[in-house]
Amino acid sequence: xxxxxxxxxxxxxxxxxxxxxxxxxxxxxxxxxxxxxxxxxxxxxxxxxxxxxxxxxxxxxxxxxxxxxxxxxxxxxxxxxxxxxxxxxxxxxxxxxxxxxxxxxxxxxxxxxxxxxxxxxxxxxxxxxxxxxxxxxxxxxxxxxxxxxxxxxxxxxxxxxxxxxxxxxxxxxxxxxxxxxxxxxxxxxxxxxxxxxxxxxxxxxxxxxxxxxxxxxxxxxxxxxxxxxxxxxxxxxxxxxxxxxxxxxxxxxxxxxxxxxxxxxxxxxxxxxxxxxxxxxxxxxxxxxxxxxxxxxxxxxxxxxxxxxxxxxxxxxxxxxxxxxxxxxxxxxxxxxxxxxxxxxxxxxxxxxxxxxxxxxxxxxxxxxxxxxxxxxxxxxxxxxxxxxxxxxxxxxxxxxxxxxxxxxxxxxxxxxxxxxxxxxxxxxxxxxxxxxxxxxxxxxxxxxxxxxxx
Numbered sequence: 214x215x216x217x218x219x220x221x222x223x224x225x226x227x228x229x230x231x232x233x234x235x236x237x238x239x240x241x242x243x244x245x246x247x248x249x250x251x252x253x254x255x256x257x258x259x260x261x262x263x264x265x266x267x268x269x270x271x272x273x274x275x276x277x278x279x280x281x282x283x284x285x286x287x288x289x290x291x292x293x294x295x296x297x298x299x300x301x302x303x304x305x306x307x308x309x310x311x312x313x314x315x316x317x318x319x320x321x322x323x324x325x326x327x328x329x330x331x332x333x334x335x336x337x338x339x340x341x342x343x344x345x346x347x348x349x350x351x352x353x354x355x356x357x358x359x360x361x362x363x364x365x366x367x368x369x370x371x372x373x374x375x376x377x378x379x380x381x382x383x384x385x386x387x388x389x390x391x392x393x394x395x396x397x398x399x400x401x402x403x404x405x406x407x408x409x410x411x412x413x414x415x416x417x418x419x420x421x422x423x424x425x426x427x428x429x430x431x432x433x434x435x436x437x438x439x440x441x442x443x444x445x446x447x448x449x450x451x452x453x454x455x456x457x458x459x460x461x462x463x464x465x466x467x468x469x470x471x472x473x474x475x476x477x478x479x480x481x482x483x484x485x486x487x488x489x490x491x492x493x494x495x496x497x498x499x500x501x502x503x504x505x506x507x508x509x510x511x512x513x514x515x516x517x518x519x520x521x522x523x524x525x526x527x528x529x530x531x532x533x534x535x536x537x538x539x540x541x542x543x544x545x546x547x548x549x550x551x552x553x554x555x556x557x558x559x560x561x562x563x564x565x566x567x568x569x570x571x572x573x574x575x576x577x578x579x580x581x582x583x584x585x586x587x588x589x590x591x592x593x594x595x596x597x598x599x600x601x602x603x604x605x606x607x608x609x610x611x612x613x614x615x616x617x618x619x620x621x622x623x624x625x626x627x628x629x630x631x632x633x634x635x636x637x638x639x640x641x642x643x644x645x646x647x648x649x650x651x652x653x654x655x656x657x658x659x660x661x662x663x664x665x666x667x668x
Contacts, residue, residue, distance in 0.1 A: 216253060219274050220254055222270045223298070226263055226270070227258055227267060231256075237251045237254075237255060241292065241293070242292060243286040243288075245287050245546060245547065247544075248594065249292065250292050250294045252296055252297060253297055255281075255299045256300055257303065257304045258304065259304045261377065264379045265379055268383050269383055276297040277296070277297035278297060278300055279291060279299050279300070279660050280299075280352075280415075281300060281302065282322070282351050283325065283348055283349050283352065285344075285346035288626050288628025288629065288630040290355075290409050294629065302349060303323050307321045308320045308324055308328075308332050309417070313338060316423065317374060317422065318340070318419070319417060319420075320417070321351075322350055322354070323349050323351060326343065326347060326348060338424060338425065339425050341362040342363075343361050343362050344358045345532075355405075355407070355408060355409050355410050355626075356409060356624070357369050359580065361526070363583050363624075365457040369407075370407070372420050373419070373420060374419045375387065375389035375402065376389055376405055376406075377415070378405055381413065381654040381658050381659060385416065388402040389419070404649065410660040411650060411654070411664050412654060413659060428490065428491060429457070429488065429495065430499055430517045430522075431516040431526075432484075432515055432516075433484070434483065434512070435482065435511060435512045436482045436511045437482075437511075438482060439463055440562055442461055443558040443561045446459060446461070446554070446581045446582065447558075448505065450554070450582060452502075452505060454486075454488060455488055455489060455498055456486060456488060458526075459485070459582030460486075460582075461581040461586060462529060462532065463565075464482050465576050465577075466532050469532075469539050470532060470535050472535075473535035473539060474527075474535065478525075485529060486502070487526075499515060532578050532589075533545065533589060536589050536590070536591060539591075540591030543591040543592055545591060546589065546590055547587045548606075548607050548611065549623055550585070550614035550620065551583065551622070551624075552584045552620075553618050557581060560619065561586060564588050568590065573590050575588050576590070577589075580624075588606075621635065628663060628664075632666065636665070647668070650664075650665075
């Protein structure tokens with residue numbers, strides 16, 4: 214059989230290869246509503262050399278390759294709809310070097326963000342990109358992930374200094390530089406950040422890291438209306454406060470979080486704000502925030518205890534999982550648009566109007582400090598009417614974002630779920646993207662059907 218020969222050939226250069234049914238099923242799905250599809254085989258490489266071997270065997274057997282980090286994809290990037298070889302990076306999880314004097318770290322792609330920060334802590338350093346899930350650095354790079362700290366530190370694109378990438382030709386290339394900046398040639402490094410596994414497999418990542426902040430405090434502002442909470446975002450940002458996180462959580466989500474995380478947060482539309490810096494700077498910013506709040510219809514609470522802060526942020530990070538837990542047996546849909554800050558309130562209120570119009574119980578949460586927000590709700594993915602309604606809601610939310618100059622995805626990526634929006638958003642450059650894909654991956658081996666369909 215072809216499968217037997219494929220597995221035998223893979224095992225000649227990769228120590229761990231599996232066709233176990235449980236393993237195959239684990240690698241057949243993502244976190245959200247997208248339908249599952251089983252791969253032919255799953256490999257667990259430990260080195261760049263093993264990645265090169267996988268590429269050579271995939272070419273020989275004409276099999277597609279789908280990279281898999283830890284399985285937290287929201288838009289179905291990791292689902293092998295064309296079968297083939299899933300490459301699970303969980304065993305490429307070594308931190309290769311930490312360079313405190315350069316404020317950089319080099320790691321394999323299977324290292325998770327929590328693992329990295331645990332290792333950095335002893336050096337007084339941390340890595341800021343925090344998408345909520347304990348994702349791998351490879352997956353975060355491939356989707357240009359961001360999260361709660363993006364308002365201050367930016368996305369993965371701002372953190373990645375250098376990459377090593379295995380191409381479809383089996384060639385291994387270095388892109389980027391360990392230096393803080395470079396003007397040498399095309400920025401090819403940025404081509405792979407956000408490419409969603411379609412151009413090659415990342416084998417090594419060099420990242421920028423930061424000194425741990427001296428002091429931080431969290432403020433929780435609660436409002437009578439979602440519109441008031443959204444409008445306050447711009448006022449706070451315009452005040453010059455040193456905001457490192459600014460999260461909008463609507464009352465519906467707070468209620469679910471309380472139930473699932475055994476918390477007793479006030480059920481109200483809320484802004485969660487973290488301020489960082491020296492103790493004197495933070496205390497001054499807290500005073501300014503208090504004065505801003507006194508002139509509006511909101512309540513303000515401060516939290517400086519580290520354990521209480523951590524519990525609050527963990528509850529925010531678990532919002533999506535809380536929605537899932539509250540709807541057992543159903544799939545999740547989380548939209549992901551980002552708009553100019555001047556259009557944020559209009560976009561948020563449009564999203565609320567859309568879900569209310571269709572009678573859907575939905576959560577609205579987001580990293581509103583940079584205009585990025587999500588609408589989440591549960592659906593029965595086996596019910597065609599519910600699926601159609603989900604797509605209608607998503608379409609209306611995304612269309613509004615595009616009409617006001619925003620994007621169809623701020624951080625989750627295109628995957629398989631937003632390909633039609635990519636065509637609309639980048640109609641003048643989509644063929645250029647396909648040309649780059651054809652140049653680097655002429656046989657469409659890496660993640661076929663992700664981002665766009667090749668002609």
